[in-house]
Amino acid sequence: MRRPGWARRSSAHLVTEAQRSRSEDIRYRERRYLIMMAIRVVCFVIAVVVFAKGGGWLTAIPAVGAIAIPYFAVVFANGGREPSSTKGFRAYEPNLPAPYPPPGPPDGSVRRQAPPDRDNGSQPPGSANNGGPR
Numbered sequence: 001m002r003r004p005g006w007a008r009r010s011s012a013h014l015v016t017e018a019q020r021s022r023s024e025d026i027r028y029r030e031r032r033y034l035i036m037m038a039i040r041v042v043c044f045v046i047a048v049v050v051f052a053k054g055g056g057w058l059t060a061i062p063a064v065g066a067i068a069i070p071y072f073a074v075v076f077a078n079g080g081r082e083p084s085s086t087k088g089f090r091a092y093e094p095n096l097p098a099p100y101p102p103p104g105p106p107d108g109s110v111r112r113q114a115p116p117d118r119d120n121g122s123q124p125p126g127s128a129n130n131g132g133p134r
Contacts, residue, residue, distance in 0.1 A: 029077050036073035040066050 020028070043065035051059040 029079070033073050033077040036069055036076070040069040040073070043069065 019025075043062040047059050047062040047066055050062065
């Protein structure tokens, strides 16, 4: 007997799709942080050795790594749990206001102005037939 209000799931959940446990997720992020910081230490040591050997501008390459890696390590460590699927993904739909209707008569009809009357015989100055002698 089905209870009212309970919908039947359309598909079964797989164990392989389950999220990691909270403690396992924290361990994973800590491990990734420690690996990145170990790489930073290696970059720092290489920068010191290259500088001591007179490497000049080549010292900057591992030094930049030693300076930039901590930022990424912290961002990845504090990133939180990773989403397991894209089922809840929704495309971005901007909340735009409705288009502004132009002012006009409320019934929607368009009133047009009559063209100016041109049968009075006057023409602008400089035209071919300006009323002067030929």
